[in-house]
Amino acid sequence: MSRGFVYNILFRTGIVLSVYIRMSLLKPFSKLPGLNAANILLVECEEQFQKSLADALVEETAVTVYVRLAKSLPLPKENEESRPRIDLVVFIINLTSELSFQSAEASLKYLDPGYLLGKVCFMVTNARNASVPTERLDAVRKLAAALHCPLLFAEDQTPDGVTYATKRLLSILKVSAGLVPMATALYLSSLTSCTVPPDIDQPSFD
Amino acid sequence: MDPSDGKGSLNLMVEAVALNPAADSSNAQKDTPPTDMLRMNQQMSNQCFEMAVQLQAGKSKRSCSTSEAERDLPVYVKELEGVKTLNFNSTLTLHRMQMWHAIGETVKGNYSGSVALKAGNDRCMALCSQIKQCQQESKDLQDEVTEVLKKRLEMKRLIDEKMKEMEDLKSKKEDGFTEKYKAAMEKGQENLEKYRKLGVMTQNVLRGIILACRVNWMEDPTLRDIAMTLEDLPFSD
Numbered sequence: 001m002s003r004g005f006v007y008n009i010l011f012r013t014g015i016v017l018s019v020y021i022r023m024s025l026l027k028p029f030s031k032l033p034g035l036n037a038a039n040i041l042l043v044e045c046e047e048q049f050q051k052s053l054a055d056a057l058v059e060e061t062a063v064t065v066y067v068r069l070a071k072s073l074p075l076p077k078e079n080e081e082s083r084p085r086i087d088l089v090v091f092i093i094n095l096t097s098e099l100s101f102q103s104a105e106a107s108l109k110y111l112d113p114g115y116l117l118g119k120v121c122f123m124v125t126n127a128r129n130a131s132v133p134t135e136r137l138d139a140v141r142k143l144a145a146a147l148h149c150p151l152l153f154a155e156d157q158t159p160d161g162v163t164y165a166t167k168r169l170l171s172i173l174k175v176s177a178g179l180v181p182m183a184t185a186l187y188l189s190s191l192t193s194c195t196v197p198p199d200i201d202q203p204s205f206d
Numbered sequence: 207m208d209p210s211d212g213k214g215s216l217n218l219m220v221e222a223v224a225l226n227p228a229a230d231s232s233n234a235q236k237d238t239p240p241t242d243m244l245r246m247n248q249q250m251s252n253q254c255f256e257m258a259v260q261l262q263a264g265k266s267k268r269s270c271s272t273s274e275a276e277r278d279l280p281v282y283v284k285e286l287e288g289v290k291t292l293n294f295n296s297t298l299t300l301h302r303m304q305m306w307h308a309i310g311e312t313v314k315g316n317y318s319g320s321v322a323l324k325a326g327n328d329r330c331m332a333l334c335s336q337i338k339q340c341q342q343e344s345k346d347l348q349d350e351v352t353e354v355l356k357k358r359l360e361m362k363r364l365i366d367e368k369m370k371e372m373e374d375l376k377s378k379k380e381d382g383f384t385e386k387y388k389a390a391m392e393k394g395q396e397n398l399e400k401y402r403k404l405g406v407m408t409q410n411v412l413r414g415i416i417l418a419c420r421v422n423w424m425e426d427p428t429l430r431d432i433a434m435t436l437e438d439l440p441f442s443d
Contacts, residue, residue, distance in 0.1 A: 033250070184255060
């Protein structure tokens with residue numbers, strides 16, 4: 001039993017842990033892409049908005065969209081073999097809860113850096129809510145700008161809001177899956193990546 | 207991560223699909239498979255390109271600070287956009303040339319549609335020359351309109367000048383007139399005052415004389431008339 005205890009401690013040391021993380025990274029190019037198909041992964045801590053988004057996304061007729069839902073990364077190892085190649089990873093952050101942002105940040109560690117070249121997108125809900133502290137939105141903005149990813153704002157309560165969010169996700173997804181002739185995900189991300197206004201640290205007038 | 211292996215098997219997969227269009231029997235129509243396959247081919251080439259980019263990035267690893275990279279990034283993006291625009295324009299030009307070449311070939315050879323094409327071409331030429339004529343006419347008319355407008359503007363300017371002159375003259379004349387009038391009025395009034403005082407004084411004197419003589423002026427009609435007129439004038443101040 002004591003050996004098990006020692007092994008446990010060893011397991012928790014940095015070296016072994018980093019190997020463990022690296023093995024469970026979500027990699028962009030380790031599988032073959034699907035023909036005339038696009039795979040999107042929606043990561044959301046609350047698991048609410050992703051369902052309505054998924055329903056709207058699969059209604060697209062021009063191309064077959066496969067939607068996978070997750071609460072956080074790393075993804076369970078059991079599905080590793082059957083899971084197809086993911087073209088776009090969307091982190092859905094609900095601004096009214098701090099847990100949502102922290103969960104997204106923690107999930108980022110399990111993402112291969114190859115994804116950050118245009119295959120990651122941040123989607124933020126409830127940005128208009130009065131109870132949201134401005135620092136959280138600023139923190140999300142800074143994160144998206146540091147990773148050169150697009151930041152989308154969505155409204156999840158009305159069906160119209162879901163439709164608009166779906167449309168925008170689909171346009172980014174089509175580029176990531178290679179379905180748009182002259183554009184690649186990297187090129188699109190250089191055009192759509194989030195930027196932080198220079199006066200973000202100054203207090204806004206309320 | 208072994209994208210080069212993936213690329214090889216990708217090519218095999220695309221070839222397999224190309225050799226067995228029957229495998230794509232999920233699309234029932236006969237003419238959609240080629241376009242679908244072209245689209246899929248494009249998609250695969252896009253994916254291959256992305257993987258090649260990843261390989262390239264993996265190969266040339268040099269250490270540089272993030273601030274340096276951030277500085278260089280916009281420059282590269284601008285360059286990339288410039289090259290893309292150039293490429294797009296060149297592709298458009300190429301397509302145009304291809305179209306024209308195809309049309310030329312069709313018209314020259316005696317294909318089934320070439321008679322209709324020639325007729326269409328002639329009609330286009332006729333319409334184009336008509337268009338040119340109309341454009342020329344409209345240009346001439348526009349020039350004429352501009353000339354008329356210029357003349358009108360000139361007229362307006364002259365009118366404004368003349369009006370200004372008239373206003374100046376009018377104001378000058380009125381000023382002179384009122385001044386002279388005022389002077390004359392004052393002089394007249396002075397004279398009036400003077401003669402009025404004279405009159406009043408004369409009447410007083412006459413009244414005094416009549417009273418001093420103790421004559422009964424009411425009986426004599428001429429004297430009575432004179433005395434009546436004396437009383438009409440009020441006493442002077």
